[in-house]
Amino acid sequence: MAELTGNLLVAQSGGPTCAINASVAGVITEAGKHECIEEIYGGLNGILGILNEELIDLNDEKRKTIEGLKFTPAAALGTCRYKVDFKKKPEKAAKDMDRLFKVFEAHNIRYFFYAGGNDSQDTSHKIHEEAVKRGYDLRVIGVPKTIDNDLPFTDSCPGYGSVIKYAATTVMEVGFDVGSMATDDGSCCIIEVMGRSAGWIAAGTVLAKRGNPANPPHIILLPEIQYDIDEFLARVKSTIEAHKYCVVVVGEGIRNKQGEEIGADKSRLDAFGHPVLAGAAEKLKEFVQGKLNTKTRTVLLGYAQRAAAHFAAQIDIDNAFACGQAAVKAAVDGKSGYMVKIVRDNTRAILTGDGKIKWTTDLHPLAEVANVEHFVPRDWIQEDGFLPNETFVQYAAPLIEGEVKPPIEGGLPKYVTLDRNPVEKKLDAREA
Amino acid sequence: MAELTGNLLVAQSGGPTCAINASVAGVITEAGKHECIEEIYGGLNGILGILNEELIDLNDEKRKTIEGLKFTPAAALGTCRYKVDFKKKPEKAAKDMDRLFKVFEAHNIRYFFYAGGNDSQDTSHKIHEEAVKRGYDLRVIGVPKTIDNDLPFTDSCPGYGSVIKYAATTVMEVGFDVGSMATDDGSCCIIEVMGRSAGWIAAGTVLAKRGNPANPPHIILLPEIQYDIDEFLARVKSTIEAHKYCVVVVGEGIRNKQGEEIGADKSRLDAFGHPVLAGAAEKLKEFVQGKLNTKTRTVLLGYAQRAAAHFAAQIDIDNAFACGQAAVKAAVDGKSGYMVKIVRDNTRAILTGDGKIKWTTDLHPLAEVANVEHFVPRDWIQEDGFLPNETFVQYAAPLIEGEVKPPIEGGLPKYVTLDRNPVEKKLDAREA
Numbered sequence: 001m002a003e004l005t006g007n008l009l010v011a012q013s014g015g016p017t018c019a020i021n022a023s024v025a026g027v028i029t030e031a032g033k034h035e036c037i038e039e040i041y042g043g044l045n046g047i048l049g050i051l052n053e054e055l056i057d058l059n060d061e062k063r064k065t066i067e068g069l070k071f072t073p074a075a076a077l078g079t080c081r082y083k084v085d086f087k088k089k090p091e092k093a094a095k096d097m098d099r100l101f102k103v104f105e106a107h108n109i110r111y112f113f114y115a116g117g118n119d120s121q122d123t124s125h126k127i128h129e130e131a132v133k134r135g136y137d138l139r140v141i142g143v144p145k146t147i148d149n150d151l152p153f154t155d156s157c158p159g160y161g162s163v164i165k166y167a168a169t170t171v172m173e174v175g176f177d178v179g180s181m182a183t184d185d186g187s188c189c190i191i192e193v194m195g196r197s198a199g200w201i202a203a204g205t206v207l208a209k210r211g212n213p214a215n216p217p218h219i220i221l222l223p224e225i226q227y228d229i230d231e232f233l234a235r236v237k238s239t240i241e242a243h244k245y246c247v248v249v250v251g252e253g254i255r256n257k258q259g260e261e262i263g264a265d266k267s268r269l270d271a272f273g274h275p276v277l278a279g280a281a282e283k284l285k286e287f288v289q290g291k292l293n294t295k296t297r298t299v300l301l302g303y304a305q306r307a308a309a310h311f312a313a314q315i316d317i318d319n320a321f322a323c324g325q326a327a328v329k330a331a332v333d334g335k336s337g338y339m340v341k342i343v344r345d346n347t348r349a350i351l352t353g354d355g356k357i358k359w360t361t362d363l364h365p366l367a368e369v370a371n372v373e374h375f376v377p378r379d380w381i382q383e384d385g386f387l388p389n390e391t392f393v394q395y396a397a398p399l400i401e402g403e404v405k406p407p408i409e410g411g412l413p414k415y416v417t418l419d420r421n422p423v424e425k426k427l428d429a430r431e432a
Numbered sequence: 433m434a435e436l437t438g439n440l441l442v443a444q445s446g447g448p449t450c451a452i453n454a455s456v457a458g459v460i461t462e463a464g465k466h467e468c469i470e471e472i473y474g475g476l477n478g479i480l481g482i483l484n485e486e487l488i489d490l491n492d493e494k495r496k497t498i499e500g501l502k503f504t505p506a507a508a509l510g511t512c513r514y515k516v517d518f519k520k521k522p523e524k525a526a527k528d529m530d531r532l533f534k535v536f537e538a539h540n541i542r543y544f545f546y547a548g549g550n551d552s553q554d555t556s557h558k559i560h561e562e563a564v565k566r567g568y569d570l571r572v573i574g575v576p577k578t579i580d581n582d583l584p585f586t587d588s589c590p591g592y593g594s595v596i597k598y599a600a601t602t603v604m605e606v607g608f609d610v611g612s613m614a615t616d617d618g619s620c621c622i623i624e625v626m627g628r629s630a631g632w633i634a635a636g637t638v639l640a641k642r643g644n645p646a647n648p649p650h651i652i653l654l655p656e657i658q659y660d661i662d663e664f665l666a667r668v669k670s671t672i673e674a675h676k677y678c679v680v681v682v683g684e685g686i687r688n689k690q691g692e693e694i695g696a697d698k699s700r701l702d703a704f705g706h707p708v709l710a711g712a713a714e715k716l717k718e719f720v721q722g723k724l725n726t727k728t729r730t731v732l733l734g735y736a737q738r739a740a741a742h743f744a745a746q747i748d749i750d751n752a753f754a755c756g757q758a759a760v761k762a763a764v765d766g767k768s769g770y771m772v773k774i775v776r777d778n779t780r781a782i783l784t785g786d787g788k789i790k791w792t793t794d795l796h797p798l799a800e801v802a803n804v805e806h807f808v809p810r811d812w813i814q815e816d817g818f819l820p821n822e823t824f825v826q827y828a829a830p831l832i833e834g835e836v837k838p839p840i841e842g843g844l845p846k847y848v849t850l851d852r853n854p855v856e857k858k859l860d861a862r863e864a
Contacts, residue, residue, distance in 0.1 A: 012612075015613070016608075016609045016612050021817075045615040046615075048615055049615070057499075058860075070606070073605050073607040073608050073609060074605075074608035074611065074612040074613075075612035075613070076610050076612070077612075078614075078615060079612050079613055079615075080613075080615045081613075083614075115597065143781060165843055168844060169742050169844055169845060170736045170740070172844060172845070172847070173505050173506075173736065173738055173739035173740055173741060173845075173847075174734075174735045174739055174744065175504035176504070176505050176739060177450075177505065177506040177735045177738065178741040179506065180444075180448050180506040180509075180510050180511050181447070181448065181506075181507070181509070181511055181512075181513075182510075183478075183481070183510060183511075185476040189734075189735060191736075202545055207842070207843075207844065208843065208844065210841075210844070281741055289704060297735060298732060298734060299732060299733065299734035299736050300730060300731060300732035300756055301731065301736070302621075302643040302729055302731035302732075303606045303609045303610060303621060303729060303731060304602045304605065304606055304607075304623075304731050304733070306609065307602075307605035307606055307608060308602070308605055309605060310601050310605065311742055311743065313843060352579060358799070367576045376619060397842060397843070400842075400843035400844070401842075401843045402843070403843075404841060408835060409640075409642075410639070410642065410829060410833075411597055411829070411831075411832035411833045411834065411835075412600060412601055412604060412639065412640065412642070412744060412832070413601060413604070413605075414596070415604070415608060416786045428656035
């Protein structure tokens with residue numbers, strides 16, 4: 001493969017995480033090692049900003065700011081949920097694609113890295129195909145990112161380990177709290193976590209049990225299972241009888257026996273056409289209070305869970321950084337149309353019993369990744385559906401290892417922001 | 433004052449915090465230094481457990497468990513909201529008081545320490561008065577505790593610093609997240625924190641601004657102020673115009689211009705007769721989405737905020753421990769009927785400019801403390817009511833200094849639990 005000289009563009013897409021900035025830091029750090037990569041640009045707000053030719057010069061950023069990206073939550077480049085949607089809006093999508101390649105040509109972009117989840121990998125795949133079709137020499141590598149952990153083929157998704165480390169810690173702490181109040185107040189607490197159709201985050205809070213069935217969470221409800229409300233209530237009742245209190249974790253998209261989303265407000269849709277859900281815990285609270293007459297409180301972690309960089313998992317950040325580096329290495333090596341994936345090597349852990357896993361990366365064709373959702377396997381969940389089983393615990397436990405320690409100033413984490421020096425625009429403004 | 437020899441009883445009351453176990457550790461540690469204190473007992477689940485003669489032997493606990501109380505959230509002894517209520521239920525209260533002194537006599541309790549908030553200080557005061565009336569030689573000292581920070585006379589309440597350190601960090605992190613998504617998704621986020629009638633917690637999140645008016649939180653709504661909803665919406669609108677997003681923090685008990693609690697469900701009351709509130713953020717979200725057509729998400733921290741020991745403030749834990757120690761010292765010194773209070777000495781900080789505050793403790797008569805609520809002073813809040821001012825910042829900033837680092841096992845904090853070896857009962861079971 002002939003060496004390809006030109007500029008690099010990296011952008012972030014979809015919901016932010018604790019780890020997506022570490023992937024960008026990995027891209028920038030690795031890019032600096034290759035002479036074929038001339039300028040290192042960041043696209044603001046994902047595809048949306050690139051369409052508007054809003055590029056910034058990442059070589060202009062301070063070295064310590066790039067280092068700081070490793071512990072800074074959210075998307076330092078900005079992000080978007082905008083989608084180049086060939087299915088629903090083919091004309092607009094074709095126009096967007098034209099504009100995108102005008103921007104690439106204007107700035108001699110030859111390396112494009114897009115960090116995101118399912119929809120973003122689809123976008124990367126389309127851009128790769130389009131480049132091939134147009135005969136425009138471009139290397140496109142998708143960088144995995146999603147707290148939902150629902151990308152296929154990769155062992156896990158950067159961002160996931162940190163969110164379950166934080167969520168499991170929260171469940172443990174709330175468990176201590178509710179348990180100590182259980183005499184005459186608040187004996188049930190329902191904690192709602194993100195997860196529209198895949199229950200990886202809810203499932204991950206099982207780590208808070210630390211192997212003791214008496215420990216919270218006592219019940220975990222996953223979007224993968226359809227629940228009978230009466231069976232759920234019976235489980236809450238028996239838990240309170242046994243332990244005096246009950247901590248329930250619920251993924252936002254859980255469904256009842258009829259397959260209806262329990263907390264769905266179907267009148268509101270997001271940009272991808274998914275219903276915006278927010279009410280699972282509140283709905284279950286109504287049932288528990290109404291039918292069991294048990295005082296119930298809810299916790300809605302919302303955005304806090306995916307931004308909780310003050311207690312991120314070091315292994316998650318390390319893997320996120322490695323994914324960024326691997327993307328650049330693959331592209332320089334001539335690859336395009338792949339997503340980086342994380343690979344877990346248990347050999348040493350099993351042979352020596354020291355639990356040390358060797359983490360590496362590999363590539364997987366974007367064509368196979370795009371828009372495929374990876375769910376919690378049924379045989380990783382107890383038969384009754386109310387808790388993940390030991391197979392899941394073995395999978396999840398290594399993902400929360402290590403504590404990222406952001407610098408502290410005045411008692412609060414000191415996160416970084418990019419200077420965002422703009423790259424001079426060369427095109428006319430995009431037509432609305 | 434003649435030396436009083438006998439046993440010690442310590443108990444915890446009301447909502448748990450990150451720091452109330454540190455106060456118990458302070459009591460136990462100090463008690464071990466005084467020969468006049470023979471046995472060190474803990475009362476399970478506050479007054480309720482003492483009435484049931486459920487005492488445990490704290491001298492039987494491992495030394496490292498007592499040390500671990502300093503970083504373990506919730507109430508290790510268990511807690512309750514049960515109140516000896518002479519006003520509403522005088523007959524029951526008189527009967528409870530008889531039973532309480534029977535338990536004290538049966539176990540030769542001569543030192544009683546009760547860690548709690550306003551209601552618990554009232555209970556301590558009544559027990560002190562009753563002891564005097566009965567001529568029963570008992571030293572009663574209240575230990576301050578409440579995340580709400582609404583006890584009078586003390587500089588601050590143990591538990592408060594940690595909750596605002598965590599809540600401000602969360603607001604900062606959510607701010608990074610929402611800010612990076614602001615292009616086309618979720619430009620308003622409303623974070624609800626505890627605070628039924630005093631807005632100290634909500635106000636404390638102002639520290640997340642770190643002096644920059646552009647930083648979140650952009651609006652803080654306090655229960656102390658009555659808000660015009662249209663003025664609030666205008667403020668949200670202008671914030672989004674200026675910064676593309678808006679982070680709002682709201683205390684659960686906030687009220688509208690008519691003085692009505694915005695999120696109140698007045699059909700439900702807690703054991704103290706207060707309405708149980710949970711819906712302020714959701715109500716405001718309806719307004720913002722309905723009237724401004726701005727996509728809005730909520731975060732409901734709930735119990736998570738008061739239990740977040742993984743990011744507690746070291747100064748808070750130190751002060752909580754010191755309060756426990758000071759209570760024992762005062763009692764051994766012959767005092768009874770006082771609450772320990774925290775005193776801030778700014779002299780060195782001002783003289784040298786190094787910001788180092790000298791924290792000490794003092795005593796205040798329980799008669800003056802009981803049932804008095806301390807609110808955020810009006811002149812610590814901006815004139816428009818939408819943010820605390822610099823005076824508040826100067827007050828709150830020193831309270832979040834230092835990071836408690838609990839030991840970690842398998843990626844999660846390793847908190848302690850007491851063995852709870854019971855003290856043999858000497859009385860018949862309490863009449864229901």
